[in-house]
C-alpha cells in the first residue's frame with residue numbers, strides 16, 4: 001500500500017501507485033481542462049503532487065507545453081533569481097565492492113586504474129581547486145569498507161577544511177558516498193558536511209536489483225531509506241537524484257517526486273537538491289547498451305516539470321551535459337552547476353596520464369571554471385560561490401523559511417555578488433573580470449533594502465582592498 005509517511009521504501013515509493021500514476025498521465029496527456037487546472041495550481045508556486053507533475057510531463061498539447069516551459073522559467077526567476085551556484089566534484093577513491101552495471105568502478109572491472117588519494121595528495125588537489133576559485137566541493141567515493149572506511153572520509157573532510165592557500169578556502173563540503181548507518185551519518189554531520197547526496201539511480205526495485213547484482217548497494221530498501229537515516233543522524237540537507245538512462249524516465253520522474261514528498265511529510269523538510277545526471281560513456285561502459293536513454297527535449301521537459309513540482313528544491317546539472325544542453329536547462333530550473341570538473345581520482349593538480357585512466361565517466365563540458373563563469377555572465381547569470389546559509393546555520397527548514405520569506409534579494413543576492421567579487425579579484429582572467437565588475441554594478445540595483453545595499457557597496461570596497469569572507 002502507498003503510504004507517504006511510511007519508513008519503508010516499498011510503501012513510500014510504491015510500485016502500484018507509480019503504475020497507476022503513469023496510466024493516469026497517459027490517459028490525460030491531451031486533457032486540456034485537467035492540464036489547465038494543474039497549471040493554475042502550479043502558478044500558486046506551492047508545488048504539485050507527483051501525479052499532477054506526471055500529467056504535465058506527458059502533456060502533448062503544444063500550447064500547454066509552452067506554458068509549462070514559461071512557468072518553469074518564471075518560478076526559477078522568482079525563487080532563485082539569476083544566481084547559479086558553482087561547485088566541483090573531488091573524487092577521493094574509486095575502490096569499490098559494488099557491481100553497478102553502469103559504473104566503471106564496479107568491482108569486476110580489472111582494467112580501470114584503482115586510486116585513493118592520500119592526505120598529501122588531497123592537499124595538492126584542493127590547493128589546485130582553490131587556485132581555480134572553487135569554494136564548494138562535492139566529495140565522491142566508491143563503496144569499500146577496507147579502502148574507504150568512514151574514518152578515511154572524515155580524515156579527508158578534516159584535511160580539506162584545514163587547507164588555506166593564499167585567499168582560498170573550501171567553505172562547504174558536500175558528500176556523495178554510499179548509503180550508510182545513522183551512526184556514520186552523525187559522524188559526517190559532526191565533521192561539518194553541507195549536503196549529503198545519494199542518487200537512487202532508479203526507483204524501479206526489480207531493475208534496481210538487476211543493475212546492482214552484487215555488493216551492499218544491491219539492497220534496495222537500505223539504499224532508498226538512506227536519506228531518512230541521514231536526517232536521523234542530524235543531517236538537515238539531503239540531495240536526491242536518478243541516473244537517467246537506466247530505466248523508464250517516467251517511472252523515475254514519479255519516483256523521485258514521491259521521494260521528495262516522503263521527506264517533506266515524514267521528516268518535515270523536502271530534499272535540498274535534486275540532481276539530474278544522464279548516463280555517460282565510461283571505461284567498460286557503453287550507454288547504448290542501456291535501452292532507456294532520453295533525448296535533450298525530454299531532458300529539458302523533465303527539468304521544467306521538476307522545477308514546477310518542487311519550487312523550493314535546488315537543481316543540479318553536472319559536466320556530464322554539454323555546454324549547449326546546460327544552456328538550455330539553466331533557465332528552466334537549474335540552480336547549481338559544476339565547472340572545470342575532473343571525474344578522475346586526482347587530476348586537478350596534474351592531468352592524469354592517459355594510460356592510468358581512473359575516471360568515472362567522460363565529461364561533455366570540458367571548459368575551465370573561468371570560461372564557465374564568463375559564459376554564465378554573458379548569458380545574464382550571476383555565478384555565485386556563496387556558502388553562507390550553511391555557515392550561518394540556515395540549513396533544512398531554516399533555509400526553506402528564507403526562501404519562502406521573499407528576502408532572497410537582500411540576502412542571497414548580496415552574498416552572490418560578494419563571492420563573485422572575490423572570485424574576480426583572486427582568480428579571473430582580465431576579460432572575465434571586466435565583464436564581472438560591470439555585472440556587479442548592474443546587479444546591485446536588484447537589492448531592495450537600502451541599508452543592505454549600502455553595506456554591500458562597503459563590503460565590495462573591502463574585498464577590492466584584500467579583505468575576504470563577508471556574508472549576510
Ligand code: SAM
Nearest residue numbers: 102103140141142176177178199243279280361
Ligand atoms: N559510490 C557512491 C554511491 O554508490 O552512491 C557514490 C556515488 S558515485 C561516485 C556518483 C554517481 O555517479 C552515481 O550515483 C551514479 O549515479 C553516477 N554514475 C555512475 N556511473 C556513471 C556513468 N557511466 N555515467 C554517468 N554517471 C554515472
